[in-house]
Each structure stands twice: as C-alpha cells, then as structure tokens.
Amino acid sequence: MRNQVINSLDKVNQITKAWTPKIIEQLNDYHIKVAIFDGDFIWHKHDDTDELFMVLEGNMTIHFRDKHVTLNPGDLYVVPKGVEHKPSTEKACKVLLIEPAGTLNTGDADSDLQASNKDWI
Amino acid sequence: MRNQVINSLDKVNQITKAWTPKIIEQLNDYHIKVAIFDGDFIWHKHDDTDELFMVLEGNMTIHFRDKHVTLNPGDLYVVPKGVEHKPSTEKACKVLLIEPAGTLNTGDADSDLQASNKDWI
Numbered sequence: 074m075r076n077q078v079i080n081s082l083d084k085v086n087q088i089t090k091a092w093t094p095k096i097i098e099q100l101n102d103y104h105i106k107v108a109i110f111d112g113d114f115i116w117h118k119h120d121d122t123d124e125l126f127m128v129l130e131g132n133m134t135i136h137f138r139d140k141h142v143t144l145n146p147g148d149l150y151v152v153p154k155g156v157e158h159k160p161s162t163e164k165a166c167k168v169l170l171i172e173p174a175g176t177l178n179t180g181d182a183d184s185d186l187q188a189s190n191k192d193w194i
Numbered sequence: 195m196r197n198q199v200i201n202s203l204d205k206v207n208q209i210t211k212a213w214t215p216k217i218i219e220q221l222n223d224y225h226i227k228v229a230i231f232d233g234d235f236i237w238h239k240h241d242d243t244d245e246l247f248m249v250l251e252g253n254m255t256i257h258f259r260d261k262h263v264t265l266n267p268g269d270l271y272v273v274p275k276g277v278e279h280k281p282s283t284e285k286a287c288k289v290l291l292i293e294p295a296g297t298l299n300t301g302d303a304d305s306d307l308q309a310s311n312k313d314w315i
Contacts, residue, residue: 074244074272078263081248081270100246100272100292103224123195125221127202129268142199147250149202151195151221171221171292 074099081107082129084194085167092186094170094178095194104174107194111165117180118157124172125151131166135159195220202228203250205315206288213307215291215299216315225295228315232286238301239278245293246272252287256280 075098084097084107091111098105110133126135127149134143135150136159144150152158160168179187196219205218205228212232219226231254247256248270255264256271257280265271273279281289300308 074274076274078265078269078271080266080268082268098246098270098272100244101275101294105246105270123221125219125226144199145201147201147203148199149219149226150199151219153195153197154222173222 081105081169082167085109085129085169087194091165092178093188093192094190095192097194099174100171102174103171104176106170106172108168108170108178109165110160110162110168112162114160115179115182115184115186116157116159117182117184118155119152119172119176119180120155122154122173122176123151124176125149125170126160127169129167129169131162131164133160133162133166133168136161202226202290203288206230206250206290208315212286213299214309214313215311216313218315220295221292223295224292225297227291227293229289229291229299230286231281231283231289233283235281236300236303236305236307237278237280238303238305239276240273240293240297240301241276243275243294243297244272245297246270246291247281248290250288250290252283252285254281254283254287254289257282
C-alpha cells in the first residue's frame, strides 16, 4: 500500500482511455481500481470472485441476462462470482472497482478490451 | 450479497450513534461498512488485516504514533495491518470502511467502544 491519502476522483481524472482500469491502492490482496467506462463493454464473468463497482461520477448500467441495474454517483453494486454481466454507459462514467489483485477486466471472455491488471496510477 | 444497488450515503444517514459500524454489502469474505465517526476513537491495531477508510461526508484525521493524515470527502486511506492508529474528528464524519468480515472496530484494544461486527443496515 501507499501510506498516503488517495483521492479516487483525482486519480480517475488522470486516465485518458476508457476501459483501462488502473490500481490506486491495495488492501491485503485486493486492489482498489478506478476506470472510465464509456459505451458498451463485453459480456463476461469472473468465476472465482465477486466484483464491486461504485460510481464516482456519471451513470452506468450493469446488464445481466435477466435484468439490469442503473448506478448513479455514490451507488455501489456487487456482481456475484460466476454471473455474466455487461457494463454499459451512455456517456463517460468514472468508476471505482474493488476485486482481488490479478482480476482481469474481461474475466473469462476473449476480447481486445482486455487491459493490464498490473498498472498503477 | 444483496443483488441490489446500495447508496452508501443513504445507508450512513440511517445511523444515529457514532462509532457503530454497520455492514452494507459483502464482497467475497470482505464487508463494506459505513459509520459515523465523532470525536476521538481509541488507539488500536488490527494484527491480521489492513483496513480501508474512505470519507463520504465531513473530515477525519487518522493519528499514528509518528504522524497523522487528514481525509476529506472522496479521500481514502489504507491503514496497514499491525499499525497502531486512532481515528479522530472535530465534527461528525460519515465514513465507508472495507475490511474482512468479522473485523472488530476496536481491534486489539479493550474498550467500551467495541461494537458489533455483524449488524447490517
């Protein structure tokens, strides 16, 4: 960890490319990440872990095969492990994520949107 | 977990007593909690886990034996395991915490401020 105060919005404002989560802090073996979500991501799931999303700025929808949920600033949602989901936004949305270190943004999917799971910002 | 959208500020606004963290969501074996901090807590440490604090509203200081840090809204800080710390505020401060399920707010200290580690809100 960093032993310093981190502002998640300041950190996400340094990101220029959508769908490239960056690590901002570590809690035991979990990573706290920020990302810009913009448009449609891909359907995927994480077989080994739940995944927490919290909206910092903007709005996002998480689609599931049988429903969808919409998150506004300050809202959080935990996607259970093994559940297929597709994040989607109408405009750029700034998001905080929490998941075990090493988790891939694309989960089990084969996609060009797969990003590094090791980049700090 | 709850399979529903949770707003951390809405949840903390339902709390009436300071220093009584309430669980709002679960991520694998971690709990997401909210609490009102008001005044001085006690010196303590958590020998087995890091602890994440994020300020939702207000300001808080985390004192360490050799320094202190001040958190404003949106700021987060991870206190490393085994490190003595004492949260403190001048006015009521609304805080989000993340730590393994079962973590006690008072850590290794014997204090009347010890709260339940099982209460959801």
